[in-house]
Amino acid sequence: MxxxxxxxxxxxxxxxxxxxxTHTLVRQGVESxxxxxxxxxxxxALRLKDRHGAKITVITMGPPQAETALREVMARGVDEAVLxxxxxxxxxxxxxxxxxxxxxxxKLNPVDLVICGKQAIDxxxxxxxxxxxxxxxxxxxxxxxxxxxxxxHHLQITRQTDEGTxxxxxPLPALITVVKDVGEPRVPSIKHKLRAKKAAIxxxxxxxxxxxxxxxxLAGSFTQVVRVFSPPRxxxxxxxxxxxxxxxxxxxxxxxxxxxxGI
Amino acid sequence: xxxxxxxxxxTACGVCEEVCPASAITLAATMAQVSDDCTLCGMCxxxxxxxxxxxxxxxxxxxxxxxDYRGVWVYAxxxxxxxxxxxxxxxxxxxxxxxxxxxxxxxxxxxHCLDGIGEQLLPYGADRVLLVDxxxxxxxxxxAYSGAxxxxxxxxxxxxxxxxxxxxxxxFIPRVAAGLGTGLTADCTELDISAEGLLxxxxxxxxxxxxxxxxxxxxxxxxxxxRPKVMKPTVxxxxxxxxxxxxxxxxxxxxxxxxxxxxxRDATARLTEADVIVSGGRGLKKAENFALLEQLAQLxxxxxxxxxxxxxxxxxxxxxxxxxxxxxxxxxxxxxVGLSGAIQHVVGMQGSQIIVAVNKDPNAPIFDVxxxxxxxxxxxxxxxxxxKLKQEQGG
Numbered sequence: 001m002x003x004x005x006x007x008x009x010x011x012x013x014x015x016x017x018x019x020x021x022t023h024t025l026v027r028q029g030v031e032s033x034x035x036x037x038x039x040x041x042x043x044x045a046l047r048l049k050d051r052h053g054a055k056i057t058v059i060t061m062g063p064p065q066a067e068t069a070l071r072e073v074m075a076r077g078v079d080e081a082v083l084x085x086x087x088x089x090x091x092x093x094x095x096x097x098x099x100x101x102x103x104x105x106x107k108l109n110p111v112d113l114v115i116c117g118k119q120a121i122d123x124x125x126x127x128x129x130x131x132x133x134x135x136x137x138x139x140x141x142x143x144x145x146x147x148x149x150x151x152x153h154h155l156q157i158t159r160q161t162d163e164g165t166x167x168x169x170x171p172l173p174a175l176i177t178v179v180k181d182v183g184e185p186r187v188p189s190i191k192h193k194l195r196a197k198k199a200a201i202x203x204x205x206x207x208x209x210x211x212x213x214x215x216x217x218l219a220g221s222f223t224q225v226v227r228v229f230s231p232p233r234x235x236x237x238x239x240x241x242x243x244x245x246x247x248x249x250x251x252x253x254x255x256x257x258x259x260x261x262g263i
Numbered sequence: 264x265x266x267x268x269x270x271x272x273x274t275a276c277g278v279c280e281e282v283c284p285a286s287a288i289t290l291a292a293t294m295a296q297v298s299d300d301c302t303l304c305g306m307c308x309x310x311x312x313x314x315x316x317x318x319x320x321x322x323x324x325x326x327x328x329x330x331d332y333r334g335v336w337v338y339a340x341x342x343x344x345x346x347x348x349x350x351x352x353x354x355x356x357x358x359x360x361x362x363x364x365x366x367x368x369x370x371x372x373x374x375h376c377l378d379g380i381g382e383q384l385l386p387y388g389a390d391r392v393l394l395v396d397x398x399x400x401x402x403x404x405x406x407a408y409s410g411a412x413x414x415x416x417x418x419x420x421x422x423x424x425x426x427x428x429x430x431x432x433x434x435f436i437p438r439v440a441a442g443l444g445t446g447l448t449a450d451c452t453e454l455d456i457s458a459e460g461l462l463x464x465x466x467x468x469x470x471x472x473x474x475x476x477x478x479x480x481x482x483x484x485x486x487x488x489x490r491p492k493v494m495k496p497t498v499x500x501x502x503x504x505x506x507x508x509x510x511x512x513x514x515x516x517x518x519x520x521x522x523x524x525x526x527x528r529d530a531t532a533r534l535t536e537a538d539v540i541v542s543g544g545r546g547l548k549k550a551e552n553f554a555l556l557e558q559l560a561q562l563x564x565x566x567x568x569x570x571x572x573x574x575x576x577x578x579x580x581x582x583x584x585x586x587x588x589x590x591x592x593x594x595x596x597x598x599x600v601g602l603s604g605a606i607q608h609v610v611g612m613q614g615s616q617i618i619v620a621v622n623k624d625p626n627a628p629i630f631d632v633x634x635x636x637x638x639x640x641x642x643x644x645x646x647x648x649x650x651k652l653k654q655e656q657g658g
Contacts, residue, residue: 011284011469036588063285063302090264091303091318094437095446121587121610122469125449127437130405134441139518140405142434156522162430162535163342167523168404180588181581214323218264218303222446224321227476228309231467239636244643248651251619254635256655258617260596261538262563263652 001054003045003113004105005078006129007038009062009069010122034069037117037178039185042073044147044178045115046186052149054112055079059104061089061097067201074196075188082108086205091218094123098131100216103209105136113155114175118143126177133175141168145181264319265301266308270294272315279307279316305475325481331420332483334369335361338412338426338436339384339392341374342403343524349427351387351496353489356454357425358388358499363456369393369421373411375401381505388499394507399515402524403431409438410514416443421484423462425454428488430535440486446479447486452493452614462487470587470610490614492538492593532566532582539565539596542585542612543573546601546622546641550578555645556600562652568592568612570602586611601641604629621645 009032045056058073060066061084070081084100092100105111114136119126126142133140143160150156155170160179170176188196206216213219238254240247255263265287273294280288280295287300288307295316308316337357339350354370361368367390372380374396381392393415399407408431416424416439424439426432428450440447453465457478462485465476479485527533534540541560543553553567560567568585569578585592587607593614600621602608605628612618613632620633623640630636637644 040588063300087299090301091321093321093446094449095441098441123449124468124470126433127440127447127449130434130437131441133405134409134438140434140438141519142405143430160430163533164527165525166402166521167525169520169522171518218319218321219323221321222482223448223477223479224318225305225308225475226463226478227465228305228468229474229476231471231474237634237636239630239638244639244647245651247637247639247644248647251635251637251648252651252655255596255617255619260563260617262565262596 001048001052001112002108002110003048003054003056003115004108004111005038005042005045005056005058005073006101006114006116006132007041007058007060007069007073008035008120009033009060009066010035010120032065032069034072035117035120035122037119037121037180039073039117040178040180040182041115041117042076042078043185044144044182046077047183048113048147048149049077057082057108059084059101059108061085061092061100064203070201071196071199072188074199075193076186077189077192081199081201083201083203084205084209085203086216088206088213088217091221092216093221093223094125094127094131095222096216096220098128098135099220100206100209100211101128102132102135103211104204105132107204107209112172114138114173116175116177118177118179129175129177136173136175138173138175139170140175141170142177144176144178147176147182264303265297265299266303266305267317267319268295268297269315269317272313274313274315278310278312282306282310320480322481326483329481329483332422334366334419334421335364335423336416336421336425336484337368337370337389338424338432339370339372340427340429340431341372341377341380342431344376346372346380346383347427347429348496349429349489349491350384352491352494353425353427354384354387354389355497356489356494357423358497360423360454360456360462364422364460366422367391371395371412371415373400373408385503385505386498386500387496388501389503390501391504391506394505395510396507397515399512399517402521403435404517404519404521405435405438406517406519407515408435409442410516411510412439413442414510414514415508416484422460424484424486426488428490432488436486436488443484445482445484445486447488448477448479449488451487451489454487454489461485467614470606471613490593492595492616527582532580534566534568534583534585534590534592537566537592537594539563539598540568540585540592540594540612540615541565541598541600542568542570542602543579543600544570544602545572545576547573547578553579559598559645559649559652562649562656563596565594565596570605570608572602599629599633600645602629603627604632
């Protein structure tokens, strides 16, 4: 079985904010981290490998420094890595990103399963996985909590929905996106760290993926950001006064006036 | 390609240099210069008060038959026999867009045994309701649902298609957009339309620290998923019509087999649907104390959430976790009790309309995002609030 895990290097969101005085974005000291959901994706793949044996390839699209993220995932036991990096990829929206990632999966063929995190914490779109599945013509399942092979050719998964869970059976090849319930990511081991450090990581550009320049990056995108701004500050901030009973009465009146359902 | 600087407008003030996350901007004598390190993220564009920076346009020009696309569509979500209220919310938002464009507003329902379902949507401003009533759609699967919706869009060519940013919407709508070859914006909290008919889609990014407005200039339909509970339904009956539609069976095929649908038995765990969430953190001190929050949640017909801290202590099941790796919620009321408000928690709940923070530490960061701050011992305040609620509800 060949599993491809897709990851993204993201800025640690807790450090991205808008300076309240200058109204400009402050990204000083912003560290890059691996999108937390993608570590669950890698863990899900590793658990399948532990149980059934598999080759796992991790891929990412990003600037050359995204290679660090690939090595970090390899240090947890992933076998191989490919970096998709090309100036032509700059400005990609989810469509153009999914186009490049899907092309890489096709180049890595045969692939039985693609695992992505539920969403990336910078863009929060959750769109790249399902869009890739469309381009690959794979069946998909989003927000997967647990998974295992039903037989050689099928995956059985439990997925989270808004009102409970569902159990699905998908024929392979398939694409799933996972949530944290698939299992806590393991810590890197010394052995795999050493291997990851030395591993040769191929870098594929648009030409390697047989994609024309107009299919990728800004040219291959359909959506455009026209404005980035600071969210409006809450103007209704009120600190309640008095003892617990008085505060309880004030809060009740405020929530009643705001017509909160259930009050 | 990189961000473009207009030499006539640039004053070389240096603000963009500071905000560029790729360190791709440097100052020359009279203007900012952008290097090849530019990732076209757009962060500099809005920070320039002189409007001197722009991004090159996306895409390779407009699709051939852009003008053939007319009308606003709302995907009205139906789950296991019941319409989700996000459908009527989106009809409210869609009505405004349709009126500005002078076009029809349609609702689309996919499901099975839909008798009476169209009638439930007509009062909310729809000119018509399209019903696809097929056994293949009795349970949700991405392939069958996206296949059916894609087929309808191909036949009728709406210019705008909105869907709820629910678990279902965020799963299969990308498959619709990708199959149609058009752009999609996720989880919008604000919608407007420009004079040229461009849908202005505004959404939070970077964990809600930044808002971005996004357009899809050259492809149709313009597609967005919209966060539930943000738009308001309006009662506006217009004597609309109900049209059953029958897509060809090949559009309804799914390779996925749905083996089981298990509704959450614990009502207090239905976080994404709840209007009220009472959430607890480490300040609760022990598992037994969550009973206090459950009692409060039940009085308001709400759900119980938890911080990662409380989950890690084993005081409550992980299905209750709100935050970056838990659920993202946006209820009408979020009552944060005894939790400090770590950013990983805040990103999962800051879309809530009213946030109440109950904490005895006046410096807890949760107060920064709270609409109402209660600086008190939760073990005094919560029982007092429960008493007040019971007293009002009893009388």
